[in-house]
Amino acid sequence: xxxxxxxxxTVFRRELAxxxxxxxxxxxxxxxxxxxxxxxxxxxxxxxxxxxxxxDLLLPTEVLVPLVAVVLGYxxxxxxxxxxxxxxxxxxxVRVGEYVVGVLLARTVALVAVVGVPYALVGGVVWxxxxxxxxxxxxxxxxxxxxxxxxxxxxxxxxxxxYVSLAAAVSALAAxxxxxxxxxVLALVxxxxxxxxxxxxxxAAGASPTTIPEALALTPNGAFxxxxxxxxxxxxxxxxxxxxxxxxxxxxxVVWSLLGAVVSGAALxxxxxxxxxIEEIRSGFGG
Amino acid sequence: MAxxxxxxxxxxxxxxxxxxxxxxxxxxxxxxxxxxxxxxxPSPVAYDDVVxxxxxxxxxxxxxxxxxxxxxxxxxxxxxxxxxxNGVESFVxxxxxxxxERQFGYPITVYVETFDDARPGTTETGLFRxxxxxxxxxxxxxxxxxxxxxxxPAGETVVPFRERDAAEAFVADHGGRAVDWExxxxxxxxxxxxxxxxxxxxxxxxxxxxxxxxxxRRADRPVSVVVxxxxxxxxxxxxxxxxxxxxxxxxxxxEETLTVNESVTVAGEDARIRGDGNGSVITVRAPxxxxxxxxxxxxxxxxxxxxxxxxxxxxxxGTWDTNIQLGYGHGDAGIRAxxxxxxxxxxxxxxxxxxxxxxxxxxxxxxxxxxxxxxDEWRDGFMGITGMQSRVTVTDSVFxxxxxxxxxxxxxxxxxxxxxxxxxxxxxHLMYTGDALIADNAFRNELFGGVTVMTxxxxxxxxxxxxxxxxxxxxxxxxxxxxxxxxxxxxxxGFSTSSRGSLYxxxxxxxxxxxxxxxxVVPSSRVVxxxxxxxADHAGAGAGALRIWADGDRGNYWEGANVGTHEPGERAYxxxxxxxxxxxxxxxxxxxxxxxxxxxxxRLRGTVxxxxxxxxxxxxxxxxxxxxxxLAAALxxxxxxxxxxxxxxxxxxxxxxxxxTRDRNATGGSIDPGARPAxxxxxxxTGGVADA
Numbered sequence: 004x005x006x007x008x009x010x011x012x013t014v015f016r017r018e019l020a021x022x023x024x025x026x027x028x029x030x031x032x033x034x035x036x037x038x039x040x041x042x043x044x045x046x047x048x049x050x051x052x053x054x055x056x057x058x059d060l061l062l063p064t065e066v067l068v069p070l071v072a073v074v075l076g077y078x079x080x081x082x083x084x085x086x087x088x089x090x091x092x093x094x095x096x097v098r099v100g101e102y103v104v105g106v107l108l109a110r111t112v113a114l115v116a117v118v119g120v121p122y123a124l125v126g127g128v129v130w131x132x133x134x135x136x137x138x139x140x141x142x143x144x145x146x147x148x149x150x151x152x153x154x155x156x157x158x159x160x161x162x163x164x165x166y167v168s169l170a171a172a173v174s175a176l177a178a179x180x181x182x183x184x185x186x187x188v189l190a191l192v193x194x195x196x197x198x199x200x201x202x203x204x205x206x207a208a209g210a211s212p213t214t215i216p217e218a219l220a221l222t223p224n225g226a227f228x229x230x231x232x233x234x235x236x237x238x239x240x241x242x243x244x245x246x247x248x249x250x251x252x253x254x255x256x257v258v259w260s261l262l263g264a265v266v267s268g269a270a271l272x273x274x275x276x277x278x279x280x281i282e283e284i285r286s287g288f289g290g
Numbered sequence: 291m292a293x294x295x296x297x298x299x300x301x302x303x304x305x306x307x308x309x310x311x312x313x314x315x316x317x318x319x320x321x322x323x324x325x326x327x328x329x330x331x332p333s334p335v336a337y338d339d340v341v342x343x344x345x346x347x348x349x350x351x352x353x354x355x356x357x358x359x360x361x362x363x364x365x366x367x368x369x370x371x372x373x374x375x376n377g378v379e380s381f382v383x384x385x386x387x388x389x390x391e392r393q394f395g396y397p398i399t400v401y402v403e404t405f406d407d408a409r410p411g412t413t414e415t416g417l418f419r420x421x422x423x424x425x426x427x428x429x430x431x432x433x434x435x436x437x438x439x440x441x442x443p444a445g446e447t448v449v450p451f452r453e454r455d456a457a458e459a460f461v462a463d464h465g466g467r468a469v470d471w472e473x474x475x476x477x478x479x480x481x482x483x484x485x486x487x488x489x490x491x492x493x494x495x496x497x498x499x500x501x502x503x504x505x506x507r508r509a510d511r512p513v514s515v516v517v518x519x520x521x522x523x524x525x526x527x528x529x530x531x532x533x534x535x536x537x538x539x540x541x542x543x544x545e546e547t548l549t550v551n552e553s554v555t556v557a558g559e560d561a562r563i564r565g566d567g568n569g570s571v572i573t574v575r576a577p578x579x580x581x582x583x584x585x586x587x588x589x590x591x592x593x594x595x596x597x598x599x600x601x602x603x604x605x606x607x608g609t610w611d612t613n614i615q616l617g618y619g620h621g622d623a624g625i626r627a628x629x630x631x632x633x634x635x636x637x638x639x640x641x642x643x644x645x646x647x648x649x650x651x652x653x654x655x656x657x658x659x660x661x662x663x664x665x666d667e668w669r670d671g672f673m674g675i676t677g678m679q680s681r682v683t684v685t686d687s688v689f690x691x692x693x694x695x696x697x698x699x700x701x702x703x704x705x706x707x708x709x710x711x712x713x714x715x716x717x718x719h720l721m722y723t724g725d726a727l728i729a730d731n732a733f734r735n736e737l738f739g740g741v742t743v744m745t746x747x748x749x750x751x752x753x754x755x756x757x758x759x760x761x762x763x764x765x766x767x768x769x770x771x772x773x774x775x776x777x778x779x780x781x782x783x784g785f786s787t788s789s790r791g792s793l794y795x796x797x798x799x800x801x802x803x804x805x806x807x808x809x810x811v812v813p814s815s816r817v818v819x820x821x822x823x824x825x826a827d828h829a830g831a832g833a834g835a836l837r838i839w840a841d842g843d844r845g846n847y848w849e850g851a852n853v854g855t856h857e858p859g860e861r862a863y864x865x866x867x868x869x870x871x872x873x874x875x876x877x878x879x880x881x882x883x884x885x886x887x888x889x890x891x892x893r894l895r896g897t898v899x900x901x902x903x904x905x906x907x908x909x910x911x912x913x914x915x916x917x918x919x920x921l922a923a924a925l926x927x928x929x930x931x932x933x934x935x936x937x938x939x940x941x942x943x944x945x946x947x948x949x950x951t952r953d954r955n956a957t958g959g960s961i962d963p964g965a966r967p968a969x970x971x972x973x974x975x976t977g978g979v980a981d982a
Binding site for chain 1: 318319323327332335365395833
């Protein structure tokens with residue numbers, strides 16, 4: 004293999020090796036599984052079907068998945084830069100873009116494993132155990148179906164991918180591990196709360212409610228929530244209206260992922276020059 | 291385990307496996323979004339296995355004859371149970387009713403029973419009948435006959451057919467016209483609801499007043515014979531007395547048993563009639579007999595007649611409940627009335643060895659100031675009043691000990707009021723008895739329960755009773771039951787919501803082990819404006835979908851629900867959740883309740899109630915008790931039985947209540963007995979994704 008793909012593939016493999024050698028990620032997946040199972044057990048929704056299970060998981064997922072994604076991504080690009088390995092890699096014929104894409108792909112695969120496996124396991128448990136309270140009456144599943152949980156899982160991973168990419172961008176911008184943590188937390192809070200707060204603020208400032216379906220789709224969490232309402236939970240209701248503009252919401256999640264990648268690439272490519280500029284400005288102030 | 295080497299080129303097998311996995315994942319995801327989860331229409335199930343709503347299938351009119359109610363099977367999007375509606379119109383009444391959609395989701399598939407080959411027709415009384423069961427046909431494919439002469443026990447009924455020809459043939463015989471599903475589902479039907487039952491409760495009280503007044507007039511007859519003076523025994527006096535006169539029984543004890551075969555009044559003056567321990571003491575076999583001012587004891591102790599029951603089984607008239615009729619209706623009693631309508635029992639005391647007053651075969655009776663002292667051990671005795679196919683009107687009476695205070699079997703329209711029950715098995719026990727009123731009674735120390743309605747009758751009103759220290763306060767099954775204004779204190783269970791399409795409101799439920807229990811698998815009743823205070827558990831739920839106990843934005847009062855840092859009524863209360871259930875007992879539960887974990891889980895809980903199970907939610911718990919005075923009296927150990935002025939309250943609002951009387955599965959548009967009509971609901975049109 005030659006060309007850009009070979010560069011991406013090499014970086015991808017190297018990054019995957021890094022991920023696999025980090026035992027913490029395994030612990031993370033186990034922890035996530037524990038939390039998700041605990042939520043279902045406490046909420047009770049998993050006892051009767053997939054839709055109530057998703058209802059129980061939806062809000063906690065909005066916090067948990069971004070958190071895991073940020074943990075997976077906040078040092079993705081920083082550690083190579085810190086250790087000087089990035090400088091070495093740059094001496095090989097690997098372009099910044101290829102490097103970033105390779106790293107991000109590997110981290111996304113890690114996300115699929117760390118988030119996808121626990122959620123899929125929980126879905127499997129619901130599939131095996133969900134049953135009506137009593138068997139003395141005829142029962143049916145209504146609209147409830149494993150298909151809905153697969154949809155939910157796909158949306159969860161899409162949300163996670165956006166956050167991995169954004170966290171990677173943070174890691175590319177950060178100058179040190181400590182600042183990466185700080186920036187990562189900031190990104191997490193901004194993502195989980197910020198978008199909705201901004202939406203609230205704009206509504207309070209007089210924005211028309213008709214803009215909600217489109218405005219909601221702009222933030223990763225809003226898009227995710229809207230999509231889950233629209234395609235998973237909303238199926239249980241008579242079809243009317245829409246919770247979110249589906250195309251726009253999916254596009255938003257994809258765009259956030261791409262945006263993270265672009266910012267990462269730009270930061271790695273031009274970061275040093277920016278640093279130099281900043282350094283100049285700082286010395287100009289009397290350093 | 292194979293070593294993971296990311297740098298080695300993977301073998302072809304691994305590559306193929308990876309590519310395959312990716313393909314499968316991609317296809318599954320794409321398929322998941324492309325597939326329509328509601329596409330597969332479930333097949334009809336055996337009607338015996340559905341959860342029934344709508345008309346009762348066990349009213350006397352249906353049980354006794356060949357009449358049928360066309361049935362409907364509905365598969366709802368959220369509900370795991372198949373719902374069967376008796377009467378197409380029962381289901382139609384729920385279409386577009388936001389409440390049903392909120393609870394169960396929307397109907398995915400509807401089947402109706404079609405009667406093309408079932409030889410449909412009408413009974414002599416105009417009820418719909420068919421010789422055979424119908425077949426299941428998808429609702430939108432069927433043709434419906436509306437406005438025909440065929441009726442259900444509740445009113446107009448729609449008769450579905452698979453083929454238009456069959457429908458037209460039915461129209462030719464029985465009138466009406468054949469229409470499509472779209473027409474039927476947009477029609478409204480004039481049928482009754484539990485709110486309508488509430489509206490009639492004061493009327494039933496008034497009707498009882500009239501019956502009592504008429505009984506008084508009946509009993510007031512000129513004296514013709516005086517026992518001892520004109521005749522040696524009471525029996526001889528009764529035999530000698532002309533119809534419509536009074537036999538006076540002077541003070542004393544008369545050791546005899548007698549049969550009254552003439553319409554006379556037997557008026558005792560502190561007189562005691564003592565039987566010989568065999569059979570009944572007084573047997574009445576004539577209409578309009580009055581028995582007043584008597585004490586009766588010495589009846590036989592046979593509670594049932596196994597011989598009669600056996601004969602009935604073997605060669606009787608084959609009525610569906612012959613066994614019970616004969617078994618329960620043929621024991622010994624202080625007073626036994628057989629085919630004796632218009633019986634008046636006034637100021638009578640009975641020491642009962644079996645039944646006190648036994649009525650059968652249409653012995654409609656009025657009992658006032660009747661005191662029945664039953665056996666100490668309920669197994670030894672029988673009922674204070676046994677009413678078989680006899681409508682009773684009981685007021686100001688006392689029933690102590692024995693099996694059941696009052697047992698009614700096919701006694702539609704009975705009224706039991708202002709009476710006191712203590713130490714029975716059941717206080718008032720109704721079987722196959724509808725349209726009755728059980729009001730303003732006091733029940734104490736009932737071994738099994740205060741008021742119990744078994745089987746599935748329709749339209750009973752249980753109002754203003756006070757039940758304490760009993761196994762259960764009120765357990766009423768059936769349909770369209772109104773359970774309101776009762777005070778239930780210190781029982782093991784306050785009340786159960788066993789009756790469907792019913793209304794449970796304005797009850798004060800205090801100091802019980804369990805305040806209320808949701809029992810029906812599919813919720814169809816309204817539980818609203820009740821006060822729950824000081825119960826170990828305010829409420830519990832059996833198997834079935836999540837119950838929403840509120841009417842629009844009006845919930846119940848739950849002690850503890852508003853503890854904490856939120857505005858009263860702002861936060862949904864779940865009496866079945868371990869945290870909420872502890873709020874009125876342990877303040878620290880507040881801190882748990884405010885935790886993010888609980889908040890995140892609680893937030894959307896009411897979203898798909900039909901798909902959840904085993905719990906109760908009140909989305910709008912009240913800030914203050916609805917009946918503070920009665921509550922205070924209930925909690926005061928020195929106060930006597932608590933009465934509610936329900937007749938004034940229910941009468942006062944008949945003009946202002948916006949009842950939706952066509953919706954008999956729920957209980958009406960607004961069930962607020964005050965003047966406030968239902969405001970526009972704040973729930974989003976999607977059915978409540980926002981918040982329960």
